[in-house]
Amino acid sequence: MQEHHVVVIGGGFAGLQLVNGLKGAPVRITLIDRRNHHLFQPLLYQVATTLLSTSEIAWPIRSLYRDRPEVTTLLAEVTGIDRQAKTVLLKGGESIGYDTLVLATGATHAYFGHDEWEPVAPGLKTLEDATTIRRRVLLAFEQAEMETDPAVREALLTFVIVGAGPTGVELAGIISELARVTLPPEFRHIDTRTTKVILVEAGPRVLSSFAEDLSAYAQKTLEKLGVEVRLGHAVTACTAEGVTMGDTFVPCRTIVWAAGVQASPAATWLGAPADRAGRVVVDPALRAPGEEDIFVAGDTAMVIWESGKPVPGIAPAAKQQGAYVAKVIRARLAGRPAPAPFRYRHQGSLATIGKSAAIIDFGWLKLRGWLAWWIWGIAHIYFLIGTRSRLAVALSWVWIYMSRQHSARLITQKETMREE
Template identity: 70%
Template sequence: MQEHHVVVVGGGFGGLQTVHGLKGVPTRITLIDRRNHHLFQPLLYQVATTALSTSEIAWPIRHLFRDRPEVSTLLAEVSGIDRTNRTVHLTHGETVSFDTLVLATGARHAYFGNDAWEKHAPGLKTLEDATTIRRRLLLAFERAELEKTEEVKQAYLTFVVIGAGPTGVEMAGMIADLAKKVLPPEFRNIDTRKTRIILVEAGKRVLPAFTEELSEYSKRALEKLGVEVMLGTPVSDCTEEGVKVGDHFIPARTIIWGAGVQASPAAQWLGVKADRAGRTEVGPHLHIPEDPNIFVIGDTASVQQADGKAVPGIAPAAKQQGDHVAKVIKARLTGKAEPAPFKYVHKGNLATIGKRAAVIDFGKIKLKGVIAWWIWGLAHIYFLIGTRSRLAVAWSWLWIYLSGQHSARLITQRDTLKDEAQPVGKTL
């Protein structure tokens, strides 16, 4: 009898947890991802804001499964799925057959029908996004140093972050710390402390997933760092010259998008129903209603809880879903009873504001300030992969905390989206 073949598409939290959960199960596993690394997305903003380097939050997928001979890894991108013939189609023309398929293909940022904004306002989902944003941040200060016109100089020193969820809040706080505490001694023609950091949110408060008390504390903490918080008015346009918030135009040469996400095209590949964000609708065991051997998890899936609320698109949820799918597959292959339907257990919400404050909501336990920041840091270090990464990140944070210096501030590549259109004007 041919060995059962499980194909997992996506090497994020959900996909990796599925593969980990299938250890010891009599099956052959193929893991497909269009990048060769697993990324710890919750710390991606710290790469974008020069606090951490890329190697501290990402690991080669092949290395992670080097001791699992039943696991094969393919560096490839999926272009479609043939449910009838049980094959996954790759962009280079190859196909991979499957008995069980797990789609954990994540999500990208969504611009609510204004895709042209992406050129001017990159989002933050990949290492490439993070290094692009980091490059633009640093180049903005360099160009301001060269600029003679005061109006243009101020536009370079204005940074707009769109969306006040955890990513937007954390990004705005770190940019403020960089501009107002790290960089001032290093420039001669500009005072980086005069940098404007503007956080724009269409809703009524920052961090809407937190309690109103913690949300209000976060707003005050941001304002204490020098961040201008604009609430209640959506962005109506993004250009290379700046951002239009309602009817008000803000000249700004660096814009960062954190206002929405769009699921991968998994539902289109499968020809099944999806919600407004493109997430595939799945049943109690996280497989599509049309096929019990095709599972969809993580940001790609629309999973409803018993109370009717959707399971949030966060790392702990994806890991729990991956673990559940692995248990279902294991039960089927070993002839045991399937587990109870998936039930999401919310562990809490965490967000950091700058380098000395955070908010934590564990339900009955709610914390804010420095103590919350230390707990936030310890929690993130715990979930990193490998002793080396934990030590590296812990050391980087300790160095920043004690010295106030960010070490990952190299500009290593031209930004073709802006550099060619807006040349510096002279050669150094």
């Protein structure tokens, strides 16, 4: 008899944890991703801001399973699912049959119906997004150095970050430090310390998932770093000339979008009910509604937490879901009763603000300042994959900490000089 075939779409945190959890189970596994690498998204903002280089936070997926011959990795793009035939359809016309299917396809940024903003206000989800943002930030300083018109120069030295969640806060803090600490001795015609970094947030405070006093501390720290925080401002237009928030127009040439998230099209493939963010509303065993053999995990699943709120779109939540689905599959194959419904355990929230401050909210313990920053750094190095990446990231951080020099300040790819 053929072995039970588990097809996993998506090599993010949920997908990998699922494959890890199926080690030794009587299955063969096909892991499909349209990228060849797993990406450690929690540190992606550090690539965008020249602190880390791309290869420090990404690993070829197939290299992770070299010792598991039952795992086949495919670089391919999924175009749909045929539930009747139990097959996954791939771009190019191929299809792959499954016994059990797990959708862990993640999320992308969302522009709330304004997709036309994307070219001028890129989000941060992929390595290419990160190198695009890095290129634009670095080119803005380069062009300002050449520019003679003071108004254009000021627009070039204005950076607007939309959305004050962890990514927005992290980006704003580091860009401001780059302009105020690293770059000043390197330019002759401009004073990069005059750079404006504006963090715009529609809500009433930064980092709204944290306790209020930690939000307040984060805002104060950002302001000390030179970031202008504008709360209660919804962005109404983004163009190549600048950002409009209500009645105010801010001329700027670099916008980064850190505001909204939209699930990948898994719900559409299934024809399943989705929430406003496009996430599949799953049952308590993380199955797609009415499906015995299709599970959904990670950012593309809508799961309600005990507090009544949805489980947050963070790496630990995705990992827990991946591990849970592996347990369910194992139980089914062994003929054991199904495990108890999925229950999310929130281990805490972490965010950094610039190079030596962070906040941690464990619920039972709240921390801020340099100790929080050290815990944050050690935790992130621990969660990287493999000794080599840990050494490389640790080396980069220690170096930056001591020298104040960012090592990954390369402008690459075609858009070498931005045509505007």
